[in-house]
Amino acid sequence: MKKIVGVRFKKPGKIYFFDPQNLDINMGDKVIVETAMGEEFGEVVINKRELPEEKIANPLKRVIRVATAEDIKNMEMYKSKEPEALKICEEKIKKHGLDMHLTDVEYKFDGSKILFYFTADGRIDFRDLVKDLASIFKTRIELRQIGVRDEVRRMGGNGVCGRELCCCSFLGNFETVSIKMAKEQNISLNPSKISGNCGRLMCCLKYEQEVYEDKLNHLPRVGAIVKTEDGEGVVDNVEILKEQVKVKFKDGDEYFYKKYNAKDVQIIKNAANNKIDPEEAEHLKELKELEKLEKMDTKNSTEDF
Numbered sequence: 001m002k003k004i005v006g007v008r009f010k011k012p013g014k015i016y017f018f019d020p021q022n023l024d025i026n027m028g029d030k031v032i033v034e035t036a037m038g039e040e041f042g043e044v045v046i047n048k049r050e051l052p053e054e055k056i057a058n059p060l061k062r063v064i065r066v067a068t069a070e071d072i073k074n075m076e077m078y079k080s081k082e083p084e085a086l087k088i089c090e091e092k093i094k095k096h097g098l099d100m101h102l103t104d105v106e107y108k109f110d111g112s113k114i115l116f117y118f119t120a121d122g123r124i125d126f127r128d129l130v131k132d133l134a135s136i137f138k139t140r141i142e143l144r145q146i147g148v149r150d151e152v153r154r155m156g157g158n159g160v161c162g163r164e165l166c167c168c169s170f171l172g173n174f175e176t177v178s179i180k181m182a183k184e185q186n187i188s189l190n191p192s193k194i195s196g197n198c199g200r201l202m203c204c205l206k207y208e209q210e211v212y213e214d215k216l217n218h219l220p221r222v223g224a225i226v227k228t229e230d231g232e233g234v235v236d237n238v239e240i241l242k243e244q245v246k247v248k249f250k251d252g253d254e255y256f257y258k259k260y261n262a263k264d265v266q267i268i269k270n271a272a273n274n275k276i277d278p279e280e281a282e283h284l285k286e287l288k289e290l291e292k293l294e295k296m297d298t299k300n301s302t303e304d305f
Contacts, residue, residue: 002053005063006046007033014173019060020048030067030075032109039064041075041109071109078107085137089116092132100124103146104154113140119151149174152198159196159204166203177201179287181209184216186240191286201290215240219262223271228260232268 004017005025018033025031027047032039067075086105093102100120107114114137118124126143133141153167167174182194182205196202220226224235226247233247236257243262248255 001050002056002060003048004046004051004056004060005031005044005048007031007042007063008045009040009042015045016042017046017051017056017060019062021062023063023066025063025066030072032064032067032071034061034064036061038108038112039110041067041071067109074111075109078109078111082107085114085116088136089129089133092129096126096129096132098124098126098129100126100145103151111139113142115142115144117144117146117150117154119148120145148198149200152196157197159202165197166207171203171207174203175206177203177206179291181205181212185209185212186238189287191290195290212240215243219243220245220265220267221271224267225269227266227268228258228264230258233258235271238262 003020005020006015007018008015016035018031025044025048027044029044031042031044033042082105085107086102089105090102093100100118102116102118104117105114106117114133116133124145130141130143149167152165156168157165159165163169178201179189182189182201185205185208187194187205194202194205219238219240220235222235222238226233226235226245228247231249233249235245236248237246239245244259245262245265246257246259247265248257
């Protein structure tokens with residue numbers, strides 16, 4: 001077993017485990033920790049506890065100290081300088097004629113480095129820009145290209161549901177989302193209806209998928225032949241979360257429909273799960289491109305400590 005504390009560097013953001021050593025650390029404390037990018041300022045969001053070593057992916061880096069009043073004061077001071085740094089960088093980007101969109105700026109808590117985040121369609125040669133910025137700010141400069149999902153997370157906003165975006169409120173990190181998830185959840189396969197503010201597949205498709213997969217394991221699919229108390233019929237529709245099916249029966253030349261709880265029907269022959277419906281066929285090319293872009297953005301996520 002290993003002692004850990006969970007630290008988050010920005011909200012929302014991924015939670016990372018660190019070795020608390022023998023420090024007196026409590027929930028909500030601001031701490032200085034050791035990371036692959038040097039010392040970072042974060043907040044304790046998981047109190048000190050023990051975890052099995054197999055649940056810890058990488059060797060634990062340590063919490064250096066609980067942040068002092070001076071650390072916090074410096075952090076707040078540098079935070080107040082970020083809007084001006086953003087404005088200066090935007091001016092320099094125009095001066096150098098670079099095809100890039102600046103999205104955010106972040107000072108390290110001790111002022112030892114400034115990170116500028118940007119989006120661009122391809123690779124950008126920003127060496128001259130870095131030199132200009134270093135001469136102005138007299139500190140280390142890092143420009144980091146991010147994907148559109150990271151950009152929207154930093155900007156914030158509301159989703160089609162009317163709530164604050166998942167990536168801005170509680171999602172710690174981006175996971176791969178696929179068209180298959182939308183299909184299994186009986187959601188319209190129109191790209192405009194399953195895309196978020198970032199133009200990529202909606203994150204909620206992923207964190208709801210486990211529930212759908214569990215239910216689909218014992219539910220008949222559309223097109224399955226089932227036995228009911230009223231005889232044999234064909235499944236016309238499945239309400240996955242309610243675990244109800246609508247069955248179509250033939251009565252001479254006429255058809256009639258009836259709903260049943262899934263537990264009350266017996267599957268005689270299930271339907272294939274690889275059919276392409278007309279809506280999917282209509283949008284297939286656009287859906288594949290959307291899925292490809294989403295995988296690239298997930299791979300290039302900036303959450304890496």
